[in-house]
Amino acid sequence: MNATEFSDALGKVNNQYIMEALNYGRKRKSGWMKWGMAACFGLVLTMTMIMLPGILRGQGNILPPSGPDVPGPVVGSDDNQPSAGPLQPSDEGDIIIHWDNIAVNESEGPSLDGARLYRDPEFYDMENLGEEEVLAYYGWDLAPAYIPEGLTDGGNAPGGCLYREKATGKVIEDQAGRGFWTDFGEDGCPKSNDDLYIPTGFTIRASKLGIFHCALLQPDEERTTDFGGVSVILTHCSMKHGPFDPSQKAPDGLSNMPAGYYDIYVASFTLDGVEYEVEAQRLELEEVIKIVASIINIPYSRNFTVGNIMDGQG
């Protein structure tokens, strides 16, 4: 018997050994991190709710930026701040959408470009980013001021990771994200609460170095929409869902006839040197626009115009 034969046989051992090796260590770490971060999140949220109105108003009229990378505009003291917590919008917050000036790019489908690069630990150090690290690195907790009704973060704090080159100490990959969904499974992943099996909600991802994971195939010519001076690329894709009828072909001729379609919208933009991507499933375009507008105009509490005509005719 040689090493290859042994390796082949080892490759076929019962799944229980594979699962044990897969979950070992990570399980212990994530369990601690999950509860630890949940506790931190609870504390921070409580403190934020108590202190937010004062903090936001600050001294004088302007929200003090916590650093050069803080996204979002300044806010006057006469704005109506949300009183029930930072996650929901003020009722007075209006958004004006010039629908004629909204440009949505149609994508051919989801991108599976394998952008998840494996970083060899011999050459790269990985640092997990918890809530506090995300706050320190991006200047905010990736919770948009506007979150559509029925969506929550499920108690999950923002998270991400940094990769540094060992040789130079330089950060070469930085991504953080946070999700808001109708429901969550026991493993913390988004879960559908209806028969479609497709969760409803959105994820926001942020990176100062560029987002490597692109959710949808980009069209050749991208059109942008003006969100109060910030160019946003809105991309849409209609995805099929089952059950599929094997007796008929879908219009594209590639699959059996789907029971229906659902929407994926992706909004990409750069704000104060941070690249953002909001990926929404089964949400209306209007909701996606409001989410993005609330990120660009933190907090969502005053009139905000989307789809401005740049020469002032809007």
Add this chain to the structure above:
Amino acid sequence: MEDNAIIELFFARSEQAIRELDDKYGRVCHSLSYHILNNRQDAEECVNDAYLGAWNAIPPARPNPLPAFLCKIVRNLSLMRYHANKAVKRGGNCTVALEELEGCLASPHTVEGAIEEQELIGLIEHFLDTLSPENRVLLMRRYWFLDSYREIAARTGLSEKNVSVRLTRIRKQLRRYLMEREVIQ
């Protein structure tokens, strides 16, 4: 998304299944394939082929647990490519790990008659059962997932030196175990 929901997407023939699979297990699969192939592009292709394999297998298969099923496909495809590439390329965790095993299994004598693979799998499983959970994970991470000592150390909280020493002992135990059962001499 939970594994059952991903499998339902496969049954519904929805492309979303592949996205969810990649979202949840993409990094594990890429890491495993890269350990074997030591080449990013080859690893990328193997993982994509594994997704296609999963797409073709589900339905009718309803794998449980899903990650073990997926990792097995990735490992098989990556090892096939590794052996195909071996004549022209060397290096990476897989080469070193196989050389370690070769040293453990080497014998100047030839055992009459090759052992049936199924019998060998049973013997390996029995050997795994004799190990402590931590040593079992060390063996699996090194020779199933082809992790480096550094990665195993990071996962288990042991030092690299300790991982190396323990694996040497485990290989000696394995050799003794296989010799007692006359699989090697």
